[in-house]
Amino acid sequence: MIKLQDITEEELLYGSLACAGCGGIIALRMALKVLGKNTVLVLPAGCLMATCGFFPQMAVNVPLVSTAFPSTPSTVSGLVAGLKVKGKEDITVLGVAGDGGTADIGLQALSGSVERGENFVYICYDNEAYMNTGGQRSSETPYGAWTTTTPVGRNKMWEDKPKKDLLRILAAHNIPYAARTSISHPREYMDSVRKAKETKGPAVIHVLAPCPSGWGTDTSKTVELARLAVETGIWEMAEYENGKYKVTKIIKNRKPVKEYIKAQGRYRHLPDEEIEKMQKQVDEYWKAMS
């Protein structure tokens, strides 16, 4: 596994206009550290593009091809093909999109690029809502969360669906490599990025990247919350490789889900019985998985 000491000091992402403590920026910065300068980055609409690619604040130091919101994977496809005919197949093509850009409006294109078996790395930084537009529900918004389109009013309307399971959807594509990981675990995450780079064919990483602004949390807690998600068992670290789904981190003594929920503004309204229901679901999931 990657050692922090060995990681390059070179920064390819520097000076973004993101909120203080943005988890998405951490995800992108770490990934670029592994992939290095010989990378082309694709960013669609979303917080990262909005905060890293606005003139004159150009925070990314690899070629960045920005694209339309639904088009990250297909822009990746075009770059892969273009670099191939230009004899530059050694360049890593990296698509990075949010949960909305990946699991909602970009899913079809992603499925297509994966199915065609193109050679690329794709990272979905998951902050569990459409954050760039102010925090609307996406299909990755977890059960119980408040968003601006699942407001909490007289008629209860908080999000009532579980998260879309991106990793299993990719596994169903029999993708060469995919992982579910978290910015709180840099070694594991960066190791996934390295594997993804080395994979011949499509490789997709789904990384939890909390958003202090959207989650209603202190900017200093971004990493801590991501870690809590793992330690409570809410966020499973897993990989799909060689046709196999594998849990990559088994938490011995899972922390109570409540600890995670109570730390966040977006769950403020949740009655305790809902939290207990969530705890039960988590417990059942892990029982079933072991």
Place this chain on the structure above:
Amino acid sequence: MIKLQDITEEELLYGSLACAGCGGIIALRMALKVLGKNTVLVLPAGCLMATCGFFPQMAVNVPLVSTAFPSTPSTVSGLVAGLKVKGKEDITVLGVAGDGGTADIGLQALSGSVERGENFVYICYDNEAYMNTGGQRSSETPYGAWTTTTPVGRNKMWEDKPKKDLLRILAAHNIPYAARTSISHPREYMDSVRKAKETKGPAVIHVLAPCPSGWGTDTSKTVELARLAVETGIWEMAEYENGKYKVTKIIKNRKPVKEYIKAQGRYRHLPDEEIEKMQKQVDEYWKAMS
């Protein structure tokens, strides 16, 4: 299981302009027999719409809302919502689209409708290519097949990717009910349709529906070929229900894959070693599944 004797004689699909022996028509006709008159049908671009919904030849006798090629599931969503506000939730909303309209250009919308948990029945009739436009490759075109965009020339270009696994993708969505079935097995297929109708929430059926024109087969062999696909083990009959994937038909003595391949014009070019490779893959798959 459904008995043929008990099935209604009423025909809700009659007099289409499809090619003689079209498997897609069989799939739709059987489904409507189960669902009955209290059904609204959505058809996008594709062979069924082109042959059943052109004035003055209106072959379908339930309300048919035709829609754009990418929009079957989202049109279904709108109908479900509209019928709900109109107090007509007892009507079954049925989306029927081809493999291209489902696994390629309609996949995102399907994923969305399933994720939102809307109450509908969706049938993908799979003829393994874009037939209405003359037989181009889709993500459901099987390995080895000739299509007009995977022609067989000096530089071999026949389809070199396996089929997209729609059922497993739906299973990854934890859909309430989904099935992979075949028109050659009317009782099983129609039973799936019945289950789908009874499911509260989304239910999707992926049904093999050979196309004599696109597969290069005699019109009389449509059902026989579908059966062969099952009997050779190339086409697995399976269901996803209550969170479980289940093979629904285990073939004791699988027929040789060759029998299926050799019967079809679209595989004419395939050298024997390729067929052997396919045989091996099928054998391995079934070994792994048992």
Place this chain on the structure above:
Amino acid sequence: MGKREFINGNNAVAYGVKLARAEIVAAYPITPQTKIVEQISEFISNGEMNAEFIKVESEHTAMSACYAASCTGARTFTATSSQGLLYMFEMMQFTSGQRRPVVMANVNRAISPPWTIWLDHQDSISTRDAGWIQIYVESAQEALDTTIQCFKVAENKEVLTPVMICLDAFVLSHTEELVDIPEQAEIDRFLPPFEPDYKVDVNRPLTIAAGTAPNLYMEFRFTQQQGMLKAINLWKKADEEFGRLVGRSYGGVVENYKCSDADVILVTMGSLSSTAKDVVDSLREQGTRAGLAKLRLYRPFPEKEIFDALKSAKAIGVVDRSLSFGFEGSVFSDVKAALYNNNCCIPGVNFIVGLGGRDVTADDLKKMYDKLQYIQKNGKAEQTVEFIGLRWSE
């Protein structure tokens, strides 16, 4: 009379949708529109409004769902902007071709790239041929009232055409101002329930959006065109009736602001019209006979009404907040085409302004009127297209 609120254009549209008793709302976020659907979701969550709120996964789906919901006979609304509008382009045409009276708010925003979130009209203008009625407003109040008028005209059996209400990003969408909220009862009197003849009905199974060969297609398009053209007079009537019942109206389809005796007239759409009225008044004080023709309805294009407003002018300027690339501003072309049809050839000039959020000030507008006076004197325009407010000239 209802209550008065200090709200922005987005809220105002949401109030309009609520008062219109829309039954289906498809929602997908995009800046600067999002507040509209957020506000509606709050109305619903608070029990103030009764509608199915579909949280779709893309705008193509938003419009597909609206198309289908409208086929069931439900009153249907969605909102979008810019990239979202472009992404649903196919379904926009499906909806109009099948004559489903969906109402959509488009918060006008420029198109990327260059990446932008700011105001111009390129988004709605680039859908001008798509068979949607387009109406532009200049204030939050007009946004609210017009939203209600939209349903009235769209659902008229002679029209049956979807309507897009266009309001300017930020300048209207995010600007709070004083808005009168009509009473529900007033609106119920104005807007009858939607009861289409052709809809999904298991007892009368129709094939909706059927295929038609060359022997019939053209006739459908002709009747669609006829229906759309009828919207011009029907909108005038609706605006007038709204005035009678609710107490506010907006001059029909072209607001004629001091045009009757004007020598120089600007044609504007959207929020700019508001500032321009100030400018007209101050020019009038200085003795210049200035006028403003505010184009509310852009499609169907009110050929006769715009001719009537402009016919006595000596010089006209058409202000476009967008560009038909490779030619000129589309409103300019259309206005000239309409005048031409009336054998009228007043010297005219096109001002391209405010692309990608560049502010257009009263000073800018004054300069445009100055230019028109110069043209009036010369009897002809030297240059037909002029960009106003460019940072550099070369």
Place this chain on the structure above:
Amino acid sequence: MGKREFINGNNAVAYGVKLARAEIVAAYPITPQTKIVEQISEFISNGEMNAEFIKVESEHTAMSACYAASCTGARTFTATSSQGLLYMFEMMQFTSGQRRPVVMANVNRAISPPWTIWLDHQDSISTRDAGWIQIYVESAQEALDTTIQCFKVAENKEVLTPVMICLDAFVLSHTEELVDIPEQAEIDRFLPPFEPDYKVDVNRPLTIAAGTAPNLYMEFRFTQQQGMLKAINLWKKADEEFGRLVGRSYGGVVENYKCSDADVILVTMGSLSSTAKDVVDSLREQGTRAGLAKLRLYRPFPEKEIFDALKSAKAIGVVDRSLSFGFEGSVFSDVKAALYNNNCCIPGVNFIVGLGGRDVTADDLKKMYDKLQYIQKNGKAEQTVEFIGLRWSE
């Protein structure tokens, strides 16, 4: 001189793409375009052509992939029709806004609903504001030659704008005729390799399609407009050079067919122009001074060239195979707008023809010329928009 083949318009475009040495082809099927990409996939599979062939899962992806591939500096092509064009609308604007010279063939087909697969120009016309150059052809030969010209103009450093070559569904796409296939060497002389200044390069990391605030956006759009306008003269030059090197040219951007002394002139686009030339000749034989202005380039709109072609006419008719719903034919509006800019107000009438595949015959065209003669006599048009070939009048 190359060989002569009896092929259809779709094949002809494919030959053009091969001869242009396109490096990337994105393919998605839609009738009646599909044969173009099928033919290209055959060329590749037979080793006659060397390109990456991307079998995308939708047209939005097709254009996204083209946009991106072009960013690497690769010569890029795709083809579509109708619904496919609409579905990629967002990415069309991305490609043009970012100045990527992708070439696309659009086989003109009507838009659904009513469901259709037949010819009209509604698809490409409804994208007229999207910043793409649009050129229309009248024969398979012109389709082949023009495909090559497209790359030449699109990739010119002063232009850098994507080009759509429009050919009529079935009438051109599926009609076999005699076509000269140029030699590869001739084309190599005409068309240099594509070497853009701004492209993906890890040694010079650019942010491509960067965000720009209101302080800069408008300037980008202004330079985009300038680039596009340059295409008018550059296309004339390219057509002329093509003529010199290959032996065929097409009159630049507006083919002036016997207009110089004509009293009555029709303006047409696409395959209709071919039939119309027959009609002009037969009218001339009968002593009528008829002319035809064939608009090849529709965007950028060749304002001056169309004025030059029409200026001496007594009556003009503009034939639109599409409709800007709620107004009139778009070519009619644009032609009038251009004449207006030149203070020219010749009586004109708009013929809406051939929607959804209705055939337009020589007889129909003769009737249009008759109408123009009537207008010439009267000095003015009574009706501005006329549908030709409607089945019923009421």
Place this chain on the structure above:
Amino acid sequence: MGFIPNKLSDLPAGAAFEGGHPTTHTGNWRIFKPVLNKDKCRNCLLCWIFCPEAVIKKGSDNVEITYDFCKGCGICANECPTKAIEMVKEG
């Protein structure tokens, strides 16, 4: 028989036609014709359920083939377990 418009005002708003009204008698596409040998028929209904054109009718002892819309695909003959249906050349 479905509604056939013959003036503009007949047209629905948007192409919306009554369904279930086939007008083209696809029976004349047929080159071979399925002919039933009643004696062999066991009334298993397989031909009935597989017929794409829904032109086979249930009967008490055996099925019955109607020909207006039978395209002659031959599926019935192919699927019949008792070979009770024979395809014979039309004409």
Place this chain on the structure above:
Amino acid sequence: MGFIPNKLSDLPAGAAFEGGHPTTHTGNWRIFKPVLNKDKCRNCLLCWIFCPEAVIKKGSDNVEITYDFCKGCGICANECPTKAIEMVKEG
């Protein structure tokens, strides 16, 4: 420093600007400032890897915080296992 256009002909064809040139010194967004106590630092590099702004530099014995682009999010302080970083109010 990135390229700043100042005439039309300076503009690239399509917005394409050189990357890696931040100009807005986001350091002045800071309300609290991370201050390192070198003595407590074990050089574990956790703050370094987690800092979203990449403003912590590796050193031989301990890390070093630079402030031009530090937004004061406090992640470094929160994650430091030895509490070697303290957030203090700016000003």
Place this chain on the structure above:
Amino acid sequence: MQQIRIHGRGGQGGVTAAVIIGGAAVADGQYAQAFPAFGAERRGAPVLAFCKISDRYIRNRSQVYNPDIVIVFDEGLLSVVDVTAGLKEGGMVIINTEKKAEDFPFSNKVKIVTVDATAISLKALGKPIVNTTILGTFCAATGLVKLGSLKKTVKETFAGPLGEKNVMALEEAYRQYKGGA
């Protein structure tokens, strides 16, 4: 200009026949257009294809309303469509049938040429595919294209032995007409 209309069924190769006629005309140094009736018909459905031949470049691109010659692939079509619709006075109808010209009701109005192309094809190709066979009759009866050009075009269209067989069938039909005429 000579205009030809072909009546066939989806899948019978009517368009190919039109293209072969056009190709042969072109090989003869003439100009031609060949195109299908633009539709979405499926295998089995009656379809049309057209060919125009002229010694000058053909600019008129509208459809064929008044053919000089009609070719009917399949006698069964006669009961479905009016094959003589719009036929020019003195026009010719070539029908694949076992019957004789006199057996057709419209034989008094137009010139009818019959050929049992199915039989010929079955013999030469082993399949009842008549689209090239009947072109032999067309060639012999109309003289609009040269036999050599027709054979050459057929060989270019169908590679290898299939081409040879098609040419044989075509020649046989040609011979039968010439013999019979």
Place this chain on the structure above:
Amino acid sequence: MQQIRIHGRGGQGGVTAAVIIGGAAVADGQYAQAFPAFGAERRGAPVLAFCKISDRYIRNRSQVYNPDIVIVFDEGLLSVVDVTAGLKEGGMVIINTEKKAEDFPFSNKVKIVTVDATAISLKALGKPIVNTTILGTFCAATGLVKLGSLKKTVKETFAGPLGEKNVMALEEAYRQYKGGA
């Protein structure tokens, strides 16, 4: 017409402050517009908000270039942006600071009003959120809106106890100015 510009940071509630001023003016029977500087700024970044107040309906919809009054939420902004840019002659700048008016370099050019809003807010709300607090100073120093209307609007904006607390903070700032003036 009076035009107000507010300098704050993303997340500090500058737009809310502008809307509250406008709402109060409206409650007073005046007309108002309130809007943000249209941008995509994130939490922490300097942002602007505007309010225009007039006794007539405000038709001019262009931005505010020459404010009469500037409100600065956070002293730190002074080193980042020129808060006096475009300020009208005789205009006023209200700054949240511990310092005195004289401590600012531009004190000779414009009227400066200072208030330690952070201290007041920390006391009243327990948080350094100054957007409502400073409105008390604004109200006292400019008299553009009535104190009662301002309080009412704040209570409508923040329901329940939060509203009460905000009103307390606002009143305290108001008192301090009145006392100090």
